[in-house]
Amino acid sequence: MESIMSKQTILHKDDFEAMSDRYRATLINSISGFKSLGLVGTINEQGITNIGVFNSIVHIGAFPPLIGMVFRPDTVRRHTLENILTNKHYTINQVNASMLSRAHLASAKFDDDVSEFLACEFSAEFSNAGKAPYIKESAVKMMLEYRMHIPIPLNGTIFLIGEIIEIKVPTDIIKQDGFIDIHEAGTLTVTGLDAYYSTNVIDRFAYARPNMPITSLMNKSEDSR
Amino acid sequence: MESIMSKQTILHKDDFEAMSDRYRATLINSISGFKSLGLVGTINEQGITNIGVFNSIVHIGAFPPLIGMVFRPDTVRRHTLENILTNKHYTINQVNASMLSRAHLASAKFDDDVSEFLACEFSAEFSNAGKAPYIKESAVKMMLEYRMHIPIPLNGTIFLIGEIIEIKVPTDIIKQDGFIDIHEAGTLTVTGLDAYYSTNVIDRFAYARPNMPITSLMNKSEDSR
Numbered sequence: 001m002e003s004i005m006s007k008q009t010i011l012h013k014d015d016f017e018a019m020s021d022r023y024r025a026t027l028i029n030s031i032s033g034f035k036s037l038g039l040v041g042t043i044n045e046q047g048i049t050n051i052g053v054f055n056s057i058v059h060i061g062a063f064p065p066l067i068g069m070v071f072r073p074d075t076v077r078r079h080t081l082e083n084i085l086t087n088k089h090y091t092i093n094q095v096n097a098s099m100l101s102r103a104h105l106a107s108a109k110f111d112d113d114v115s116e117f118l119a120c121e122f123s124a125e126f127s128n129a130g131k132a133p134y135i136k137e138s139a140v141k142m143m144l145e146y147r148m149h150i151p152i153p154l155n156g157t158i159f160l161i162g163e164i165i166e167i168k169v170p171t172d173i174i175k176q177d178g179f180i181d182i183h184e185a186g187t188l189t190v191t192g193l194d195a196y197y198s199t200n201v202i203d204r205f206a207y208a209r210p211n212m213p214i215t216s217l218m219n220k221s222e223d224s225r
Numbered sequence: 226m227e228s229i230m231s232k233q234t235i236l237h238k239d240d241f242e243a244m245s246d247r248y249r250a251t252l253i254n255s256i257s258g259f260k261s262l263g264l265v266g267t268i269n270e271q272g273i274t275n276i277g278v279f280n281s282i283v284h285i286g287a288f289p290p291l292i293g294m295v296f297r298p299d300t301v302r303r304h305t306l307e308n309i310l311t312n313k314h315y316t317i318n319q320v321n322a323s324m325l326s327r328a329h330l331a332s333a334k335f336d337d338d339v340s341e342f343l344a345c346e347f348s349a350e351f352s353n354a355g356k357a358p359y360i361k362e363s364a365v366k367m368m369l370e371y372r373m374h375i376p377i378p379l380n381g382t383i384f385l386i387g388e389i390i391e392i393k394v395p396t397d398i399i400k401q402d403g404f405i406d407i408h409e410a411g412t413l414t415v416t417g418l419d420a421y422y423s424t425n426v427i428d429r430f431a432y433a434r435p436n437m438p439i440t441s442l443m444n445k446s447e448d449s450r
Contacts, residue, residue: 006395007396007397008393008395010391010392013390016290022402025287026403027287027399027403027404028284028286028287028288028389029284030403030406030407031367031389031394033261033282033412034262034412034413035259035260035261035283035284036257036260037259038258056283058257059281060281060295060377062246062249062250062252063250064379064380065249070283070284097427100427101430104439108433108434108437140256142256148377152373153373155288157286159375167234167256168233168234168235169233170232170234171232177247177251178249178255179251179420183416188259192404194429195404195426195428197408197425198427199423200422200424201420201422204417204419204420205326205329209334210333210336212333217419
């Protein structure tokens with residue numbers, strides 16, 4: 001790590017302004033850290049299903065269980081927003097390695113009457129909990145119900161918040177303390193606009209207290225994965 | 226993966242309501258996907274520096290370069306929010322493996338007059354760009370300036386948005402197209418409240434177009450990392 005740390009680049013506002021739009025979008029999108037990768041499933045009034053690719057999914061609270069997402073209304077993602085505002089329901093489906101190239105394809109600008117389920121060869125799976133389609137191939141997924149959206153005047157984006165009304169996960173990945181082991185389910189993460197990663201477990205740590213040593217929650221010797 | 230998929234658990238609102246607060250917080254925090262892990266550095270009017278641990282960092286836009294963060298004002302993180310609202314500046318510092326146990330310790334509830342820099346043995350590093358302290362040990366970091374905050378009435382959280390005014394990264398991890406390779410810098414990711422992961426590169430994909438094959442942006446043969 002010393003060698004990579006040896007030379008540092010420092011960028012400021014005038015550097016950002018001098019960049020091409022594409023270079024800047026790539027750079028700024030990759031600086032915020034590893035991101036949640038989710039395929040958002042919706043359906044419109046005509047019954048056309050839709051998949052949008054999102055990497056701006058953020059935990060808002062546990063009770064009620066709330067998730068936030070950032071929308072750029074001027075992009076291909078408008079179908080997702082329109083469908084959520086109309087039908088109130090949407091699914092978030094995590095992406096594993098076997099789904100990845102199809103998941104990336106779902107970010108393409110398909111014609112209005114084309115469902116990404118068909119174009120990307122995903123299977124729709126329906127639930128009594130809400131109208132939106134799940135992606136059958138996804139192991140970890142949830143149904144949400146629209147709660148509110150907040151326009152962000154700084155750049156015209158929209159921050160949308162929904163409440164989780166259903167969770168579907170493999171039984172084995174729910175641990176004794178409620179922890180859902182999405183790594184064990186093969187969920188991937190993303191940086192920038194297009195860089196995908198799998199994960200390696202480092203550790204789970206117990207609740208931190210001042211001046212106390214950090215202790216592991218995992219019995220590493222029992223963990224033979 | 227077939228075996229892990231074989232038995233599925235489905236949870237609904239009444240299941241969430243029946244859980245203990247701690248079990249539910251662990252469960253809901255771990256369902257949103259892999260999250261950005263950042264140490265937020267601030268300073269108060271008395272010159273006491275502070276570090277807050279955040280996993281709710283989300284990209285809002287590239288031009289202007291905006292980052293959002295979710296605050297729970299009733300927690301130990303209030304110092305961070307107070308300092309940002311007073312001083313307008315804060316840093317987000319990514320966490321690598323050598324920093325991890327100290328980073329987790331920074332989430333402990335230290336006394337008001339104790340700086341997490343001292344308590345967690347991090348070094349403060351200052352910049353002309355703004356008043357907030359960087360964490361010297363962090364390889365990938367940025368200074369932000371407060372732009373706005375939005376109270377979320379659904380649960381009393383606050384969504385705060387800042388503009389990136391400075392980025393400091395190792396020169397080698399900035400690629401030709403502007404991509405900042407935070408994996409190469411050793412940046413970690415987090416799920417739930419306390420589970421930490423390193424990453425493995427799968428691929429970078431070119432911009433997706435309908436009915437076109439997905440192509441790699443990485444020359445795997447040249448990538449010997």
